Amino acid sequence: MPDLILHHYDLSPFGEKVRLAFGHKGLAWSSVETPIWPPRPDTAPLTAGYRRSPVLQIGADIYCDTLLIFQELERRFPEPTLYPxxxxxxxxxxxxxxxxxxxxxxxxxxxxxxxxxxxxxxxxxxxxxxxxxxxxxxxxxxxxxxxxxxxxxxxxxxxxxxxxxxxxxxxxxxxxxxxxxxxxxxxxxxxxxxxxxxxxxxxxxxxxxxxxxALGHGERVPLGAEAALALARDAEPEAVTGVAENDPSGLAAGDAVIIRTDDANDPIAGILVAADAREIVIRHENARVGTVHVHFPRFGYSALKRDAAPGATAAAA
Ligand SMILES: N[C@@H](CCC(=O)N[C@@H](CS)C(=O)NCC(=O)O)C(=O)O
Missing domain, CATH: 1.20.1050.10 (Glutathione S-transferase Yfyf (Class Pi); Chain A, domain 2)
Incomplete structure (x- = not known):
């Protein structure tokens, strides 16, 4: 079974963007098909309140937004590049x-x-x-x-x-x-x-x-949602590098945060574990998957201290 798991639906334009990136890089991937509208009971445990589609799962690490999904694919599979x-x-x-x-x-x-x-x-x-x-x-x-x-x-x-x-x-x-x-x-x-x-x-x-x-979609292998959740549960998130002292958020690892998106109002919340120029990473706990790390791109997403953020709500389980 491939390590890359895409939670998506076929009609999704942003899903097509990632499927083509798999094709471009010649990758095999597991496909978990989600409903086109919520509830998505088998994706929600992974995403700390982020509701958009698609999301990429690699073990117990969850990558949100196609911007970061592309950067992560590039980091793990540099050739052929997405950034010539x-x-x-x-x-x-x-x-x-x-x-x-x-x-x-x-x-x-x-x-x-x-x-x-x-x-x-x-x-x-x-x-x-x-x-x-x-x-x-x-x-x-x-x-x-x-x-x-x-x-x-x-x-x-x-x-x-x-x-x-x-x-x-x-x-x-x-x-x-x-x-x-x-x-x-x-x-x-x-x-x-x-x-x-x-x-x-x-x-x-x-x-x-x-x-x-013509780039195609790479090698797509179907996977059940339950199996994907079990893979997250049995895996440990990758080690993270923490939060730099001068991070523009002014936050530190261990802070309870919400993640504000520039273009929607998803109730994303978790514990900040890492932030750098590329990504913000939060820890999320859920009974069905244990501990996962949920990654967001820096561009379009901001971390705010949970108590200080007006209108902040807890993450969906
Ligand atoms: N900035 C996001 C946008 C993703 C997005 O808007 N996806 C659409 C589907 S193509 C979506 O999530 N629609 C609402 C939904 O499916 O719940 C990205 O690049 O991944």
């Missing part, structure tokens, strides 16, 4: 741009076409979680807006690719390609021919998308 020619910072910034500007607009374009088939439970969940209404009427109402938003971003992509380069940062694929691709993959695979009518899928962009899709 040392362009990790540029790739991270481009990824952030692509992930944040296109995700909801592109998903809404898809639901303006296929929205009738979306279950009401999904609609209600996403309204409560992200304040976005994915019903077909709401998506159709916003279509003129979202077409312009996504088209404008695709214009930037076409401009980057117009010198004939194979990928956004040059001849080799990078994290930036996977980030710019996954939302367009979602809209095109769901909206079908309508997507080509609504958005500027030019030959240059389609050829680039085909190159990214």
């Amino acid at each position: 020619a040392g362009q990790a910072g540029l790739a991270a910034i481009l990824s952030w741009w692509a992930d944040t500007t296109c995700f909801i607009p592109a998903a809404s374009i898809a639901t303006s076409i296929i929205g009738d088939g979306v279950p009401p439970e999904f609609i209600e969940d996403r309204i409560a979680f992200m304040g976005h209404d994915f019903t077909k009427p709401a998506s159709l109402r916003d279509l003129p807006l979202n077409r312009q938003r996504v088209s404008a971003q695709m214009g930037h992509l076409a401009d980057i690719l117009k010198d004939g380069r194979a990928f956004l940062l040059g001849p080799g694929e990078s994290a930036a390609d996977l980030s710019a691709y996954h939302t367009l993959w979602f809209v095109r695979s769901h909206a079908g021919e309508e997507a080509d009518r609504l958005l500027p899928f030019t030959p240059t962009i389609l050829a680039w998308m085909a190159r990214v899709a």
Whole structure:
């Protein structure tokens, strides 16, 4: 059984981003499929309140957010790189741009076409979680807006690719390609021919998308959620390096913290065990998995002392 366990669902654009990273690196991985909306009783024990998808589990270490999942894959499996020619910072910034500007607009374009088939439970969940209404009427109402938003971003992509380069940062694929691709993959695979009518899928962009899709998903091996939890329970988290004295959080290892995300309000809480320029790591205890370490990227996530944080709530068990 592979050591890498991805908790995800097939429809998830951010899941596709990580599946392609496995393909790029030629990795075998275990796939735990989760429900598309909570409750996710077999993922929640691992994540200390983080509810987004996907998460990567390696033994008793849980990596949240595709930004950090990519960095962790790179640390463990450096070749082939996701950050060619040392362009990790540029790739991270481009990824952030692509992930944040296109995700909801592109998903809404898809639901303006296929929205009738979306279950009401999904609609209600996403309204409560992200304040976005994915019903077909709401998506159709916003279509003129979202077409312009996504088209404008695709214009930037076409401009980057117009010198004939194979990928956004040059001849080799990078994290930036996977980030710019996954939302367009979602809209095109769901909206079908309508997507080509609504958005500027030019030959240059389609050829680039085909190159990214050709990375594949590596070797996917199905795994039951219960088995994944047992693996976490039987493993020890990796040793951590602690919190530097001058960490910008002003916190120390052992502090009870909540983790604030820039773009949602997940009730993430735990005990701070490490923080550096790349990640914040908290300890989380749960009866089904024992002790796990939950890792968050530094970019987009902040640790605050639990008692001092306004509105802080305890982590979901
Ligand atoms: N910044 C996060 C965003 C992940 C994200 O928003 N994923 C979507 C699914 S594609 C999600 O979690 N939606 C709500 C859910 O599935 O509960 C990342 O890069 O991993």
